[in-house]
Amino acid sequence: MPAPHPDLPLDQVLIGDCREILPGLPENSVDLIFADPPYNLQLEGELWRPDQTRVEAVDEAWDQFDNFAHYDRFTRQWLTACRRVLKPTGTLWVIGSYHNIYRVGKILQDLDFWILNDVVWVKTNPMPNFQGVRFTNAHETLLWAQKVKGAQYTFNYHAMKGLNDDLQMRSDWHIPLCTGAERQKDSDGSKAHPTQKPEALLYRVILSSSQPGDVVLDPFFGTGTTGAVARQLHRHYIGIEVDAAYARIATARIQKITQPTFDPLIFNTPNPRREKRIPFGNLLENGLLEPGQTLYFGAEGEVGAKVLADGKLIYQGQRGSIHQIAKLIRNAPSNGWHLWYYLNPATGQRAPIDDLRQQMRDAENL
Numbered sequence: 001m002p003a004p005h006p007d008l009p010l011d012q013v014l015i016g017d018c019r020e021i022l023p024g025l026p027e028n029s030v031d032l033i034f035a036d037p038p039y040n041l042q043l044e045g046e047l048w049r050p051d052q053t054r055v056e057a058v059d060e061a062w063d064q065f066d067n068f069a070h071y072d073r074f075t076r077q078w079l080t081a082c083r084r085v086l087k088p089t090g091t092l093w094v095i096g097s098y099h100n101i102y103r104v105g106k107i108l109q110d111l112d113f114w115i116l117n118d119v120v121w122v123k124t125n126p127m128p129n130f131q132g133v134r135f136t137n138a139h140e141t142l143l144w145a146q147k148v149k150g151a152q153y154t155f156n157y158h159a160m161k162g163l164n165d166d167l168q169m170r171s172d173w174h175i176p177l178c179t180g181a182e183r184q185k186d187s188d189g190s191k192a193h194p195t196q197k198p199e200a201l202l203y204r205v206i207l208s209s210s211q212p213g214d215v216v217l218d219p220f221f222g223t224g225t226t227g228a229v230a231r232q233l234h235r236h237y238i239g240i241e242v243d244a245a246y247a248r249i250a251t252a253r254i255q256k257i258t259q260p261t262f263d264p265l266i267f268n269t270p271n272p273r274r275e276k277r278i279p280f281g282n283l284l285e286n287g288l289l290e291p292g293q294t295l296y297f298g299a300e301g302e303v304g305a306k307v308l309a310d311g312k313l314i315y316q317g318q319r320g321s322i323h324q325i326a327k328l329i330r331n332a333p334s335n336g337w338h339l340w341y342y343l344n345p346a347t348g349q350r351a352p353i354d355d356l357r358q359q360m361r362d363a364e365n366l
Helices: 018-024 068-085 101-110 157-163 199-209 225-232 244-255 281-285 322-330 353-365
Strands: 012-015 030-035 086-096 114-123 139-146 172-175 215-218 236-241 294-297 304-307 313-315 318-320 340-344 349-352
Touching: 012 244, 018 068, 018 236, 030 068, 030 199, 068 086, 068 101, 086 101, 086 199, 101 114, 101 139, 157 199, 172 199, 199 225, 215 225, 225 236, 225 244, 236 244, 281 353, 294 322, 313 322, 318 322, 340 353, 349 353
Parallel strands: 012 236, 030 086, 030 215, 114 172, 215 236
Antiparallel strands: 086 139, 114 139, 294 304, 294 340, 304 313, 313 318, 340 349
């Protein structure tokens, strides 16, 4: 795992305004930022359910702004401070509702962040619209942006695919609101924070866009969901929280988590794009295949091609690489490593040539 910057206050909750604390952190030192800023809900009056019980709305001082200009200044200040500490290869997630996310997105772009995705968190158990005058507000929007357009950044595509039954993860995430035992309570048993996010949401954010040992910063830490999930996944966290009461709850919550022993097999997700390139000809040079041997197109297919001594294949008089001949047969772009099979002499069964490539990688890592 990478060594974080030595001057970072790792695995701590810093109490104060993030606009004042962030300038004191090292520049270009943080791998990932998740921000759940005030939404500027602009609520007027109380909201009541049909049974005459009052809805616990977001009416805290931290969500009060004089006007849109005030909110925009606040947003520009904290995003600018976050940009300074984020590594050039780092990414930032920010979540919001229709009240603020369009203003946040505009300022993100003004500050030269490059938006990679907008993700819709579809709440499977949303609060109804009790007055019946609007659609039920059943989603929030997350913007995922990189600091430098075109820079390399972390995206654990295969981890996301694994979470989604081996299907490509989409940008609509169906996750319930935070409820039950996960919901943090204050001393009188009430909800400690009105907008606590579910751990399932942060699990997906952190797993998708960071590696074990990375530093995840949350400038609006609240009751510590980001820190709790980061600890479970063997990431470092830095929380900044202006409310001391929230900070105490977050610290106590994270201290109760027993971090599992780190095992790369469990916490690292292989990414084929990061693996060493093995030319097909290396299989011949190392005796894993032989010139003249037949490769089969598919596990059950009847189409065969001969392996040539120079690492090419020949099929119906056409010479080419494993990819070119596969493209010729399929009439579509093709990855030959996943399509050509050889006859395994040990089992008498066909096996993908990609198994032989992996054997070579494994041998080099011994």
